[in-house]
Amino acid sequence: MSPLRILTWQTPDSYLYYLSQLPHQFHVITDAAQLRGQRSRRLNGDNVHPLSAEQARHEQFDCILFQQPCQYLEEQYLYLNAAQRQLPRIYLEHSSPGEHPTDMRHPVDDPSVLLVHVTAFNELMWDNGRQATRVIEYGAMPAPDVQYSGERPCGLVLGHPREQQGRRLGGDIYRRLGNSVPLEWTGTMTEVPSGDGESIRHQLPVLAAQCRFLFHSDRYNSLNLAVIEAMMIGMPIIGLATGEMASVIQNGVSGYVDTNLQRLETHMQELLDDPHYAYALGRGAQRRARERFGMHRFLADWCAVLKLVTGKAA
The missing domain is CATH 3.40.50.2000 (Glycogen Phosphorylase B;)
Structure with missing residues (x-):
């Protein structure tokens, strides 16, 4: 099957690096300063493509991945067309609730959007309302040729x-x-x-x-x-x-x-x-x-979630 075309935003960089190890194409809304440098060094990987906000509404995607409240609450209406806003959508929550540790309602209030938390603690602490939720714990790779010395x-x-x-x-x-x-x-x-x-x-x-x-x-x-x-x-x-x-x-x-x-x-x-x-x-x-945090498990979890929301096997 052809790789999915996933629209997301640039933040946070480290997570995007690990996420881009998936066999999919990531189109990342990127600010003008980084576009002037063509491919930002932060967006490393041949499957990661910087995209201006103005270009986004003219492209075709299979899935939208939100990562911050402003992207879900504001920018999707500014940068995406009506058809794109009906695509399979995932909100990836990186943080614990900030205003109140237990009673803060998550900004996503739409059962058609899957809410993915990076830790079980985050899912526990947020008031997720009527959202369907999943937990995908972090995945990481050791930095190449680096070993702890503690000298x-x-x-x-x-x-x-x-x-x-x-x-x-x-x-x-x-x-x-x-x-x-x-x-x-x-x-x-x-x-x-x-x-x-x-x-x-x-x-x-x-x-x-x-x-x-x-x-x-x-x-x-x-x-x-x-x-x-x-x-x-x-x-x-x-x-x-x-x-x-x-x-x-x-x-x-x-x-x-x-x-x-x-x-x-x-x-x-x-x-x-x-x-x-x-x-x-x-x-x-x-x-x-x-x-616990190996890339094999991390990528398998993401493939399962993408298959769930898009109906397409990776």
Whole structure:
């Protein structure tokens, strides 16, 4: 069967990279600045095609994949014609509810749209209303030719300075533990900006792999894909036992999760003092990531969902 023509949007880049491993053609609404550079380096893959918003209504697609509220609530009416808006549609929800942890209604209110959550925690916390839902957990691949060394006695914290100021993402925790434990913040595991604003995939893991452990400081965020990418290269994880993290990290096997910051600080110091122990936990994290978040399962789940909504076997 011919590959499906799927219209989606550019965000988030890491997820799109893994999604594009499917045997389908992805047409990605892309802003003008990136179109001027023709094929953005973020949209790597011969089956990923940047598309201007003005072009979208003149193309033919088999499925529409929304990933943000503005795309579903506004942009489909601005950029798509009436026939396209009747195509099989999926809304991919990446985040936990932001306004209220348990009582926030999901913006999609249309039984003809399939709501796909990236974690079971997200599906649990959202008020999904009358929507049919599915959970497709993350899939990831280890960065090529990158292995954890942990040679630097410090912890890596994902995020950016502005993000680290908020309590939801644990800015206060980062500052508090940073007074006694060497912690460094950075961007995502697979993308780092270059001088021209583009994103260079797989450069950051080389630097990240040198840190002793990764610290997931988010109080209320289901699961960061970058945590899985770190596990894939054999990096031990320390984090709060909140969201989906509690089901991903097994204490003493792949890292440590807890809600007691004093205990987390103790575990951090253990890894800083004993690089061999950190390496052993990293191997456990790698095994866990490959078993649960391998690409074979991820792609099979997506093929099943696409077959469900379009009636076409991949």
